[in-house]
Amino acid sequence: MDKDSEQALINQSAKGDAIAFRRLVEDSQNFALSIAYKFLNNMADAEDIVQEAYIRVWKNLHRYDHDFRFKTWLGKIITNLCLDTKKSSYRKMLINPVDVTTTQSASDANETGRQLEHEELKEIIHKLAASLTEKQRAVFILRDLQQLEPDEVCTILAMSAGNLKSNLYYARMKMKNLLEEYYNEKKRLSMDPTH
Amino acid sequence: MNCNHYHNLMYLKAELSEQDLLSLQQHLATCTSCTQLASEVRLFQERMNSIASQEVKPTNAAAFTASIMAAVQAQKSGTTIHVQVMNWLQKNILRYSLATVSLFQIIFFSIEFQNTRNHATGLDFPQSNAEVILDSEMIHDNPAERKQHTSGFAACKTPFMERLAYLECLKSKYSSTSL
Numbered sequence: 001m002d003k004d005s006e007q008a009l010i011n012q013s014a015k016g017d018a019i020a021f022r023r024l025v026e027d028s029q030n031f032a033l034s035i036a037y038k039f040l041n042n043m044a045d046a047e048d049i050v051q052e053a054y055i056r057v058w059k060n061l062h063r064y065d066h067d068f069r070f071k072t073w074l075g076k077i078i079t080n081l082c083l084d085t086k087k088s089s090y091r092k093m094l095i096n097p098v099d100v101t102t103t104q105s106a107s108d109a110n111e112t113g114r115q116l117e118h119e120e121l122k123e124i125i126h127k128l129a130a131s132l133t134e135k136q137r138a139v140f141i142l143r144d145l146q147q148l149e150p151d152e153v154c155t156i157l158a159m160s161a162g163n164l165k166s167n168l169y170y171a172r173m174k175m176k177n178l179l180e181e182y183y184n185e186k187k188r189l190s191m192d193p194t195h
Numbered sequence: 196m197n198c199n200h201y202h203n204l205m206y207l208k209a210e211l212s213e214q215d216l217l218s219l220q221q222h223l224a225t226c227t228s229c230t231q232l233a234s235e236v237r238l239f240q241e242r243m244n245s246i247a248s249q250e251v252k253p254t255n256a257a258a259f260t261a262s263i264m265a266a267v268q269a270q271k272s273g274t275t276i277h278v279q280v281m282n283w284l285q286k287n288i289l290r291y292s293l294a295t296v297s298l299f300q301i302i303f304f305s306i307e308f309q310n311t312r313n314h315a316t317g318l319d320f321p322q323s324n325a326e327v328i329l330d331s332e333m334i335h336d337n338p339a340e341r342k343q344h345t346s347g348f349a350a351c352k353t354p355f356m357e358r359l360a361y362l363e364c365l366k367s368k369y370s371s372t373s374l
Contacts, residue, residue: 018268025263026256033259034251046251047259051266058267122246144243150210165207172206176239 001027006070014061024070025054031071032078038145039082041126049085053077068155076156079142083134128178136171139164144172198222201229205236 001009006027012020032053036046056077064073125145129137135157142153143164154164204211204219211219223230253259351364 018264021267022260022264025267026260029256029260029263030252033253037251043254047253047262051263054263055266055270058270118245118249121242122249125243125246144240145247147244147247165210168210169203169206172236172239176206176236179239179242180235
């Protein structure tokens with residue numbers, strides 16, 4: 001959807017036009033769900049967050065800043081909701097760090113980290129991200145897992161370009177090291193005959 | 196520049212300016228240890244890209260849209276009623292303020308009228324302390340006599356009548372009933 005059509009739909013929606021709002025929802029719901037899912041790693045929770053986000057959008061359409069794209073604004077609302085939702089669950093994950101033996105299936109006991117199933121990798125990344133700070137986690141998910149442009153991430157997180165790079169550097173470095181530790185431990189366990 | 200500077204750049208390869216990217220490439224061409232790290236970082240980024248490339252869609256897009264719209268419509272109806280009430284009040288604030296004052300006056304006069312009528316018919320007997328004392332003074336604290344004359348005195352009870360005027364009225368009624 002081009003920017004002019006988007007602005008027209010936003011203006012109509014702000015006047016109470018539900019049909020125009022429905023078109024905005026249809027155009028952006030996959031993007032919204034993808035961000036929420038990358039944060040929460042659970043489809044049901046992600047759907048709840050997206051629904052809540054659209055209710056907030058509807059209520060605050062009169063405050064919409066036309067300098068930003070609709071999806072950037074929506075992404076900001078979803079990110080804030082996800083960060084609030086995940087605070088407690090990330091704390092739980094930090095208390096119970098990743099257990100290599102529980103994420104390892106019998107069939108792939110001899111596989112290296114590179115050969116991990118996609119779903120398993122996703123699960124591990126989600127758990128390892130719990131050890132990042134909130135800002136590092138947010139930039140990592142939005143930039144690396146959702147692949148938003150740097151300026152979009154800066155707008156969503158109200159962050160300078162320098163701050164973004166700094167958080168991204170530490171997030172990537174920590175995640176890479178944690179992932180390597182995980183793979184090494186998995187490899188060691190697969191070679192250990194007692195396991 | 197030492198290797199640490201290039202280590203930082205390796206993790207931000209996608210965000211580098213052309214100048215920094217060229218500088219990094221030139222360094223990697225000559226540094227074996229940095230090439231090893233660059234390879235590890237690239238492998239890590241490829242794994243992240245594989246997660247990013249996963250398409251996330253609702254199981255049933257139409258049903259998902261419908262559930263969002265239902266939640267929004269529920270908010271909309273509440274919001275619309277609220278907004279309509281507020282707009283209506285704002286537009287007619289003077290008119291409805293005056294109407295409210297008038298309504299209160301009508302209610303007040305109705306109550307007073309009802310009290311007066313009840314008093315006149317002897318239905319309303321609880322009198323204020325001042326009235327009881329006044330009546331007692333007039334009829335020498337004789338309850339039987341007081342009850343007999345109450346209906347006659349009730350005519351004196353009208354809204355806004357001052358106590359002195361009420362006293363004069365009672366006196367005149369007392370005189371007329373005594374005669």
